[in-house]
Amino acid sequence: MKENKLISSVKEAITAAGVKDGMTLSFHHHLRNGDYVLNMVMEAVAELGIKNLKLNVSSIFECHKPLIEHIKNGVVTEIETDYMSGSVGKAISEGIMEKPVIFRSHGGRPDAILSGESPIDVAFVAAPTADPMGNCSGKYGPSACGSIGYAFPDAMAAKKVVVITDNLVPYPLVDYSIEETYVDYVVKVDKIGDPSGIVSGTTKITRDPVGLMIARYAAKVIEHSGLLKDGFAFQTGAGGASLAAAKFLKEIMLEKGIKGSYALGGITSYLVDMLNEGCFEALMDVQCFDLGAIESIRTNPKHMEVSAQRYASNYYKSSCVDSLDVVILGATQIDTDFNVNVHTDSNGYIMGGSGGHSDTAAGAKLAMIVAPLSRARLSIVVDKVLTVSTPGKTIDVLVTQRGIAVNPNRPELKERLVKAGLPIVDIHDLKKMAEEITGVAEPIKTGDKVVAKVMYRDGTCIDEIKNVITK
């Protein structure tokens, strides 16, 4: 005989949850660049005069630009996140925060939260559908986003959990993701997000000839890696070249009649098609990238939602990344030791983050970077990356349009690919090839202030990001 958990406004929920100066609030990013929830909570918090908060957000997008004012006003004084793009990343790089941002990976974040290393006082769950006791899902409702996998650790570990929804349904929500046992309060609002920002209509394969060439090489590397056989497990990103690689891989799998086991990660319509055409037995989905993926997770029992910890944990007894055969990943820079930077751009500005990069690289038998040899007249391959996001020892191969470099710690892989007639090149030679066109880049000059720390998935600090020098 407990009453339901409905509370009439975000502000009242903040008060009921006991939010006070110095606490840690958490948010997840499945509503992506259409998210209204972080901003509406932070606006209410600021109005209530609460200060000195730490935010733990699975990713930060351009839509979260109002955070900059909250930082300047002392409402927010610490941030932990896995990924940060747009204006907030730029402002952080310019040094607006006193304390460095803590970057974690998509597996490191749930581990830190659930192990107690990074405790959360109040978690706010943006829920496209919820019932009055807090059972909630991302699969249904006008703001449907599909999986809400990154919100699980927050809900499980936070002292107080507030579910914010724009689609309240009668108890019990049957196909729930996060269950009532974890939820304290439920708030119904008009809209939790802008559907056009939550998902792109469809993610698109690259049409760029360089991207297509890289994708063809990537598919060939997988074909000849010795891993492409029945039971094959795969992850790829949502970038144009990664999707193109999946398309070429699909053709090979269909032609050879190979039945993979599962595809993992952020899920796109391309992977849904591969599931439906029999390339995989299952999709394991921590985040949906497009409408096709949302429709699939809602209707196809083989398309499973997984929590952040089940996706990529290093702390739990195993996670899905541990059974991966191949992952295709991007890079802003890669150095001759195969260390990869996905945090900072060519001017030193924060424009991304690990996401699942280092987790999948560590878990997969074959971790492949796909990248054009140069971008914006700068070589992708450098002597030393500005920021180490993923350690080189976990990266097996770099695929560019001018050739494929295999990590020297994988001689058997190199042998296979040479035998297959693929253009294998030493990574130092790739660097030279690029620099013959682009010239040797000036080293990026950064300031002395540490604006962010990059924590590896095991919780150790693998790099620091310094402020940019503005003119």
Place this chain on the structure above:
Amino acid sequence: MKENKLISSVKEAITAAGVKDGMTLSFHHHLRNGDYVLNMVMEAVAELGIKNLKLNVSSIFECHKPLIEHIKNGVVTEIETDYMSGSVGKAISEGIMEKPVIFRSHGGRPDAILSGESPIDVAFVAAPTADPMGNCSGKYGPSACGSIGYAFPDAMAAKKVVVITDNLVPYPLVDYSIEETYVDYVVKVDKIGDPSGIVSGTTKITRDPVGLMIARYAAKVIEHSGLLKDGFAFQTGAGGASLAAAKFLKEIMLEKGIKGSYALGGITSYLVDMLNEGCFEALMDVQCFDLGAIESIRTNPKHMEVSAQRYASNYYKSSCVDSLDVVILGATQIDTDFNVNVHTDSNGYIMGGSGGHSDTAAGAKLAMIVAPLSRARLSIVVDKVLTVSTPGKTIDVLVTQRGIAVNPNRPELKERLVKAGLPIVDIHDLKKMAEEITGVAEPIKTGDKVVAKVMYRDGTCIDEIKNVITK
């Protein structure tokens, strides 16, 4: 790149998990009286010479009789459980253990485990289907039992988790219940249980005229309680009279066109029929009682598995019992203060336990006891129950074939039922009616040794069970 978790025998798993003298091992009871797993583990433990163990078992059945030898030999020196029937209960009652058994409820057990009050060193999960990384389910395989809801807290909180299966499938098991993040080892054995003991073919409605009369009254009480309207939430047991009450309730619901929200608990084919005929929107299932329930949970997305904590927790932020309107429960004795005994029989022997009795009674708006006025020539209604399993303040009404007694703390309910023309009787008068036929029973004489303690769902001790005096 973690290897799979397969280990070749139960004995090796015990060693790998580091089982040592004095540790706590846990088991769940979904294989019911067909369970082989507890016995096979304990036999191996005994062979390894390990002693002084505490067992935490969600329920103990006749098939677990070999435990008696393990107790006598000092292998097992402490037991926590929610229910204990058959030979083990008898032996405990006769005083074979030095330390009292700790009885908890189905909600109190997960709470004690997950809050850290009752830690588990190694949990053994009997899994009708599992993959090599430990994702497992009860829905599939030759030993399918449906829900494995009671195993969730064990898997989530134990330091080490061993999954024992007789149906190993390729990774990933898509429709899993307990996930790999919690599992350390997976053992494939020939058989985890005897299907004929795991489920009865079908649970049966009573044909006894007294039982049917009680069931009709029970359905009438619900009909006139003010709670039977759209959104109605219901739990009933698998006893003959409880099932008959569900049958009569179904007729009323269909006739009146009432759409309930959910039925909860151990699920039978009768509740599955009610789901399929539109009486409920969902079933929430912590344990399947028959083949029809297993088939339904496997195929009908509206038939959900729930964990023990989601079923009945008092420690978490809410559980399914909190939203119940009506629960129908049994009793071996009920006293004039409405305290109920479901632990001990008329000779003082342990023959049951709370299960979800006290949890649902506390959660439901209307907790109803159905029982014949007398059993084995003894009145069901007594001055004082031998064992308090469920406190009288949480029981609202007692339904017998000779009349219906309403708890004096529910005057508005009494008024409703009187108005409906139901035979409302003071509980003291029910006792008199019974004793006019049975005579006044001799009080049960027990010994001085505390053989078990009954912990209420909040973890406080509400009663102690003394040894029986054997001749």
